[in-house]
Amino acid sequence: MxxxxxxxxxxxxxxxxxxxxxxxxxxxxxxATLLEGHGLASLIAAPGGAEALARRVEQSLGLALPTAPRxxxxxxxxxxxxGPDQWLLRARSRGEMPSLIAELARYAAVSDQSDARAxxxxxxxxxxxxxxxxxxxxxxxxxxxxxxAAATSVAHLGVQLWRLxxxxxxxxxxxxxxxxLAGSFWSWFAASAAExxxxxxxxxx
Amino acid sequence: MRITCPYCGARDAQEFSxxxxxxxxxxxxMAAAEAAMADYVYLRDNPAGPHRELWYHGSGCRSWLIxxxxxxxxxxxxxxxAKVRKAGEAA
Ligand SMILES: [Zn+2]
Numbered sequence: 001m002x003x004x005x006x007x008x009x010x011x012x013x014x015x016x017x018x019x020x021x022x023x024x025x026x027x028x029x030x031x032a033t034l035l036e037g038h039g040l041a042s043l044i045a046a047p048g049g050a051e052a053l054a055r056r057v058e059q060s061l062g063l064a065l066p067t068a069p070r071x072x073x074x075x076x077x078x079x080x081x082x083g084p085d086q087w088l089l090r091a092r093s094r095g096e097m098p099s100l101i102a103e104l105a106r107y108a109a110v111s112d113q114s115d116a117r118a119x120x121x122x123x124x125x126x127x128x129x130x131x132x133x134x135x136x137x138x139x140x141x142x143x144x145x146x147x148x149a150a151a152t153s154v155a156h157l158g159v160q161l162w163r164l165x166x167x168x169x170x171x172x173x174x175x176x177x178x179x180x181l182a183g184s185f186w187s188w189f190a191a192s193a194a195e196x197x198x199x200x201x202x203x204x205x
Numbered sequence: 206m207r208i209t210c211p212y213c214g215a216r217d218a219q220e221f222s223x224x225x226x227x228x229x230x231x232x233x234x235m236a237a238a239e240a241a242m243a244d245y246v247y248l249r250d251n252p253a254g255p256h257r258e259l260w261y262h263g264s265g266c267r268s269w270l271i272x273x274x275x276x277x278x279x280x281x282x283x284x285x286x287a288k289v290r291k292a293g294e295a296a
Contacts, residue, residue, distance in 0.1 A: 150213065
């Protein structure tokens with residue numbers, strides 16, 4: 001324990017991305033917020049167990065588990081469809097994850113993913129132009145509504161993304177990638193967003 | 206080529222992995238004759254036309270799918286979750 005007592009949390013973006021600006025000066029076409037501090041867990045219902053899990057999530061968090069590729073959000077939590085009978089649960093506050101996981105583990109296979117994903121909130125007038133360089137699915141508002149979610153790949157990297165309500169500066173999405181691939185993802189993102197000018201800020205998930 | 210996953214919608218084929226023909230059913234290895242097992246392991250039809258085949262949506266929902274694809278045109282006439290067929294077989 002002596003050694004682990006000295007360990008300190010390290011951001012998934014540490015050494016990869018930092019607040020500032022890059023690319024075309026003065027354009028501000030894309031804003032990237034490096035998300036920290038949230039808790040994440042994957043939920044997988046046992047065969048035939050999805051209804052019991054959905055009832056429990058409804059009781060505990062007041063959220064209806066989506067049965068299609070969507071995100072359902074409440075004040076402190078989100079649930080994101082990630083496959084048949086599979087979801088990602090996000091808590092704004094990481095501190096509550098241990099109790100949440102213990103409670104839901106009676107209804108599903110639950111795995112803490114809080115440190116396993118690197119997360120970004122992306123927005124801006126040219127966000128769709130930047131994403132179109134790597135996202136193979138159609139993110140046009142007519143095809144991908146607010147609250148729609150998808151598991152897909154970008155530059156051969158698996159990602160989960162969903163659309164938020166539009167922000168003042170333009171359309172907004174969140175995107176998560178495996179932490180070990182954060183450097184590769186950022187390499188793609190920085191190259192794709194540079195021509196539009198990108199502002200990077202730190203934020204909370 | 207795009208495959209319309211019943212869960213995720215239309216996706217580029219690079220999100221999927223191909224396994225092979227969907228219809229061969231593994232004989233009981235303890236009871237089956239050697240010829241039946243050899244047939245299952247090695248012999249496949251090679252139709253010029255509709256072919257039922259297994260694809261895995263590894264970059265998406267991680268589901269196994271049965272895709273009916275015309276081998277002459279790549280036209281896909283049906284995509285269904287493989288677990289539906291598995292449940293049917295057990296009955
Ligand atoms: Zn899928």
